[in-house]
Every structure is written in structure tokens, then in C-alpha cells.
Amino acid sequence: MSPEITIVIPMYNEEDCLEATLQVVRSEAEKVTDSFEILCIDDGSTDRTPELLRQASAVDARVIPVELSRNFGKEAALAAGLDFAQGDAVVILDADLQHPAHLLTDMVAAWRAGADVVNGVKHSRGREGRIYGLLAKTFNALMGGATRNGDFRGASDFKLLDRQVVDAIRACPERHRFFRGLVAWVGFRTEDIPFHVQERAAGDTKWSKRALVRYSLRNLLSFSALPLRLIAVAGFSTLVLAAMMAGWTLFRYLRGDSLSGFPTVILLQLMLGGLLLTSLGVISLYLAEMFEELKRRPVYLYRAPRTSDRRADADTE
Numbered sequence: 602m603s604p605e606i607t608i609v610i611p612m613y614n615e616e617d618c619l620e621a622t623l624q625v626v627r628s629e630a631e632k633v634t635d636s637f638e639i640l641c642i643d644d645g646s647t648d649r650t651p652e653l654l655r656q657a658s659a660v661d662a663r664v665i666p667v668e669l670s671r672n673f674g675k676e677a678a679l680a681a682g683l684d685f686a687q688g689d690a691v692v693i694l695d696a697d698l699q700h701p702a703h704l705l706t707d708m709v710a711a712w713r714a715g716a717d718v719v720n721g722v723k724h725s726r727g728r729e730g731r732i733y734g735l736l737a738k739t740f741n742a743l744m745g746g747a748t749r750n751g752d753f754r755g756a757s758d759f760k761l762l763d764r765q766v767v768d769a770i771r772a773c774p775e776r777h778r779f780f781r782g783l784v785a786w787v788g789f790r791t792e793d794i795p796f797h798v799q800e801r802a803a804g805d806t807k808w809s810k811r812a813l814v815r816y817s818l819r820n821l822l823s824f825s826a827l828p829l830r831l832i833a834v835a836g837f838s839t840l841v842l843a844a845m846m847a848g849w850t851l852f853r854y855l856r857g858d859s860l861s862g863f864p865t866v867i868l869l870q871l872m873l874g875g876l877l878l879t880s881l882g883v884i885s886l887y888l889a890e891m892f893e894e895l896k897r898r899p900v901y902l903y904r905a906p907r908t909s910d911r912r913a914d915a916d917t918e
């Protein structure tokens with residue numbers, strides 16, 4: 602029989618957090634339902650995460666480990682979570698307890714009262730650098746425009762989704778997935794619950810600065826064709842400008858004014874060159890995204906447990 606609630610936790614090298622997190626999540630879940638599963642997606646961890654997960658699931662069958670074949674990134678781990686989840690509602694939660702698990706009660710209550718999506722919204726952003734905060738704000742503002750649905754300020758992956766929302770998201774065929782964006786895009790009856798971002802329970806953030814910038818850029822590209830449209834606007838404006846300058850030049854020629862303007866020529870060359878190269882660059886970015894999508898490779902690969910795993914666990918105990 603399928604459980605009422607599935608709690609999906611993506612995990613990448615979380616051996617320091619894992620046990621405490623499972624403990625907290627389990628006790629919070631027991632408060633709201635007697636039918637739940639905790640789906641732990643091991644995103645190709647290289648530490649003892651998979652082993653600890655197997656041990657936890659041997660003790661408590663409600664803990665279900667899903668092992669990916671390598672590190673595919675948090676988005677892929679979330680996609681795997683939605684695919685494997687059986688519950689009527691799915692709650693997504695970080696493994697480091699930065700998303701307060703005690704809000705589970707409120708989220709489930711809101712769902713039972715009729716909400717299809719319950720968003721955890723960051724009320725305070727916890728400890729973040731100023732530049733990081735500013736970049737995050739810019740990204741969220743752009744993203745809000747791109748999905749045409751709402752407000753990404755304070756958006757987080759801490760969410761509860763009803764079964765039909767999960768199925769709607771799983772039906773989105775794109776390979777490049779941006780969970781928050783997809784949830785905003787599918788719509789449904791949405792409710793927000795504010796929360797304060799906690800300190801990471803243990804270990805370090807799994808994101809490098811470079812990975813974050815790449816992630817933001819690709820998400821914007823996958824949700825918005827605005828940069829492409831801007832190229833068209835820039836091209837057309839240049840044409841209008843050129844026509845005006847041609848008119849002006851002809852006018853001066855007919856009046857017999859001599860034309861001086863070597864710097865103008867150079868400047869125009871540079872401007873046009875810059876414009877052309879930038880446009881080409883933007884088009885290339887989209888082309889690269891399309892190339893990735895076209896290959897239609899799976900978003901993640903699942904590694905089925907083998908008997909040798911259990912033997913290895915027994916050896917370490």
C-alpha cells in the first residue's frame with residue numbers, strides 16, 4: 602500500500618548530517634501521519650552515506666535509499682525523488698536540516714486543507730555573503746519574470762507537492778530541470794509558509810561558486826527566450842539608427858558639407874562588431890542548451906542494490 606506522505610531528501614556526502622536528520626525527520630513525520638516513507642536519494646556520494654543509509658533502512662523499513670550511479674547534481678536527485686516517491690503528498694527537504702523539519706506539521710495541514718503546493722519561503726536567508734545575496738536577488742527577480750508566475754524572492758526547494766502536481770512535473774519532458782521553476786510553472790493551488798534558514802547541521806555546502814553561476818545561467822536560459830528577443834530588438838534598432846545616419850549623410854552631401862568622421866567610423870565598427878559577437882554568443886548559449894536537450898540522455902541513472910553491498914556493510918559493522 603502506498604504511504605500517505607513521502608519525504609524526499611537529496612544527499613551528497615552527508616555522512617555527518619545523515620543520522621541526526623533522519624532522526625528529526627522521522628519524529629516530525631510521526632507527529633502528522635502514521636503512513637510515511639523517507640526516500641533518501643544518494644546522489645553518488647563518495648563517503649559513507651550509502652552504507653549508513655542501508656543500515657538505517659535495515660533498522661527502519663520506512664527509510665528507503667535510492668542510489669544514483671554517480672553524482673548527477675541536486676536537480677537530478679530531486680527528479681529521481683519524484684519518480685520513486687509513492688505518497689499522496691511529497692515533501693522535499695535538504696539533508697542538512699537548513700529546512701526546519703518541524704514545519705512539516707503546518708505543510709501537511711495546509712495540504713489537507715486543500716493546497717496542492719505548499720512552498721517554504723525563506724524569511725531570512727541565514728548566513729550569506731552580501732554579494733551572494735545580491736546575485737541571488739537578481740536571479741530570483743529575472744526568474745520571476747521568466748516563468749511569468751510569481752515571485753522567486755525567498756524561493757527554496759523546501760516544498761510539499763500533491764500527487765497531481767508531482768505527476769504534472771514528471772510529465773515535463775525536458776532534461777535540464779529546475780525544480781523551483783517547474784513548480785512555479787505548473788501552477789495549481791499554492792500556499793506559502795515562511796521559514797528561517799537554519800545553520801547547516803554539519804559539513805559544508807556542496808555547491809562551488811562556479812557551479813552556482815552556471816546553474817543560474819542555465820536555469821534562466823531554459824525558462825526564458827528574452828535574450829534571443831533582445832537580439833532582434835538590438836538588430837532592428839541598429840537598422841533604424843543606420844537609416845537615420847544615411848539620411849543625415851546624404852543631406853550633408855547635398856549641401857556640399859565635407860564629411861569628417863574617421864573616429865565615427867571606428868566607433869561604429871566597434872559597436873557593430875561587439876553587437877554581432879554578443880548576439881552570436883547568446884545564440885550559441887541557446888544552441889548549447891538545445892544540443893544537450895536533443896541528446897535525450899536520462900536525467901539520472903539508478904544503481905540497484907546488490908548482495909555484495911550487504912556483505913560489505915556487514916564487514917564494516
Ligand code: UDP
Nearest residue numbers: 611612613644674675678695696806807808
Ligand atoms: N545535494 C545533492 N547533490 C549535489 C549537491 C547537493 O543531492 O550534487 C544535496 C545536499 O546533500 C543537500 C541539498 O542538496 O541535501 C542542498 O545542498 P547544500 O546544503 O550543499 O546547498 P546549500 O544549502 O548551501 O544551498
Ligand code: MG
Nearest residue numbers: 695697699801
Ligand atoms: Mg544547505
